[in-house]
Amino acid sequence: MAANLTITDALIVGGGHAGLSAALTLYRGLHTCIVFDTHQPRNKWDTPVHIMPTWDDQKAEEKRKISREELLKSGLIRFVDFGIEEVSKTGNGLFRVVDTRGEAWLGRKLLLSIGSTNLFPSIGGYEENFARGIFPCMLQFGYELRGVSSAGLLAVDTLASVPHASMLAQDAYKFTDNMTVYTSANPELAHAMQNELGSYGIAVDDREIIRLMPGPSKADVTIKFQDGAEKTEGFLVHRPGTRVASKLASQLGLEITEFGDIRVSPPFCQTNIPGVYAAGDCASPMKIIPNAISMGAYAGAGIARELPRAVTGNAAC
Ligand SMILES: Cc1cc2nc3c(=O)[nH]c(=O)nc-3n(C[C@H](O)[C@H](O)[C@H](O)COP(=O)(O)OP(=O)(O)OC[C@H]3O[C@@H](n4cnc5c(N)ncnc54)[C@H](O)[C@@H]3O)c2cc1C
Structure with a gap:
């Protein structure tokens, strides 16, 4: 033309x-x-x-x-x-x-x-749950989610970093009573996160995550681990x-x-x-x-x- x-x-x-x-x-x-x-x-x-x-x-x-x-x-x-x-x-x-x-x-x-x-992590179910139950920023999304009993942060991929993950975990902890950082089979990072966040009452879980599934309500996400166990969180935080x-x-x-x-x-x-x-x-x-x-x-x-x-x-x- x-x-x-x-x-x-x-x-x-x-x-x-x-x-x-x-x-x-x-x-x-x-x-x-x-x-x-x-x-x-x-x-x-x-x-x-x-x-x-x-x-x-x-x-x-x-x-x-x-x-x-x-x-x-x-x-x-x-x-x-x-x-x-x-x-x-x-x-x-x-x-x-x-x-x-x-x-x-x-x-x-x-x-x-x-x-x-x-650029989404390769964890199965991540993309389907992004912006539904996985949120990149609590200052954008937290207010509507406030009051859930427990929430998690995926310290994987671009968020497998102590300063970055700690900052976002502390942001998220304002909106929930129980906060867990998931490091998915990264013991070194899990140890460092425990040292960084343990005193705030934020837990660290290093079980390997194999799948993320929509939970029963609102922004719930159910995490399936390599050991066969499952845990449902009120929301997850991760910034791709x-x-x-x-x-x-x-x-x-x-x-x-x-x-x-x-x-x-x-x-x-x-x-x-x-x-x-x-x-x-x-x-x-x-x-x-x-x-x-x-x-x-x-x-x-x-x-x-x-x-x-x-x-x-x-x-x-
Ligand atoms: C889930 C999610 C929620 C968000 N929520 C918020 C929020 O609450 N508040 C906030 O401030 N920010 C939020 N953001 C961030 C916000 O969306 C971006 O910062 C903003 O859209 C950036 O604007 P932009 O114009 O740079 O890019 P975009 O909004 O992405 O626009 C780029 C445009 O360029 C077009 N384009 C690309 N390539 C070409 C091409 N070759 N030819 C012609 N057109 C092209 C695309 O089609 C698109 O329309 C959110 C982001 C995500 C992912």
């Missing part, structure tokens, strides 16, 4: 919280943007949003919808609901992206706000690792951090490739909506300041 000849000020790949926030800042600077989006946020479970002022206990999808409506009113933002598969820098310093239909688009600047992918899974980062030659995120420099979220910015979950270990919105706003400001005055003053996209 032939390239769309219009050159847009900014191409935004990813229309989640970060991308929408950047588009808002850019239209306020009279710049045109195209936002490409496949509508597959990392929180695909669309659990109610917490720790986001004005949006407590509401749906993220609804927030995105309202944000889009606001942006469309400007006449400067266009939405294309297809994924971007290819990205390159042209000889004359523009960016060219190609969507899943093969349609090409040109822009002066490029923002990646593509989110990131969860994440990484930027998109091939766009490698097509552009973007630097990736040890945590699997695109490396950007604060505050304006520039990457190592001039003219390319990245914001939100894909570019920060702080993966919460307020941070994605903040990074999007800064990236929008950085892009706007690199762009010349709009040629037409106020051209519709």
Whole structure:
């Protein structure tokens, strides 16, 4: 398919919280943007949003919808609901992206706000219970779970670390009377966790976990151990690792951090490739909506300041 000849000020790949926030800042600077989006946020479970002022206990999808409506009113933002598969820098310093239909688009600047992918541990039943009975953060999910008689933390995979697991176990202990850290056949870690948390009254269990199953009610999860025993907890805590899974980062030659995120420099979220910015979950270990919105706003400001005055003053996209 032939390239769309219009050159847009900014191409935004990813229309989640970060991308929408950047588009808002850019239209306020009279710049045109195209936002490409496949509508597959990392929180695909669309659990109610917490720790986001004005949006407590509401749906993220609804927030995105309202944000889009606001942006469309400007006449400067266009939405294309297809994924971007290819990205390159042209000889004359523009960016060219190609969507899943093969349609090409040109822009002066490029923002990646593509989110990131969860890396789940290989324990059977983990993924089915994630966001139902296994929760990554108690400050987001604990309040609704308060008062359960017992809960557990899976100190496995990315959480097989004393400082990280201790912090999240102590967070969780505020919402339950009995807290157990499960180290799943890792005696060295179990010993270290016992030393760290024993005095707080948090138990450590090192039996090997072979399966996680939905329990009888609400967020219950039943843990099946290698020895055949089972135990049901009111909820489990575990934070999976994440990484930027998109091939766009490698097509552009973007630097990736040890945590699997695109490396950007604060505050304006520039990457190592001039003219390319990245914001939100894909570019920060702080993966919460307020941070994605903040990074999007800064990236929008950085892009706007690199762009010349709009040629037409106020051209519709
Ligand atoms: C279970 C769960 C619950 C959570 N609860 C909360 C909470 O209560 N409060 C909170 O603050 N945070 C919460 N978070 C974190 C929050 O969801 C993220 O921090 C936030 O969504 C990040 O926004 P983002 O725009 O960076 O990425 P995303 O919201 O993941 O959006 C990225 C967008 O980019 C699109 N995309 C990706 N690649 C392409 C491509 N090649 N072409 C076109 N489009 C593309 C995707 O389809 C998606 O729409 C939760 C996360 C999880 C997993």
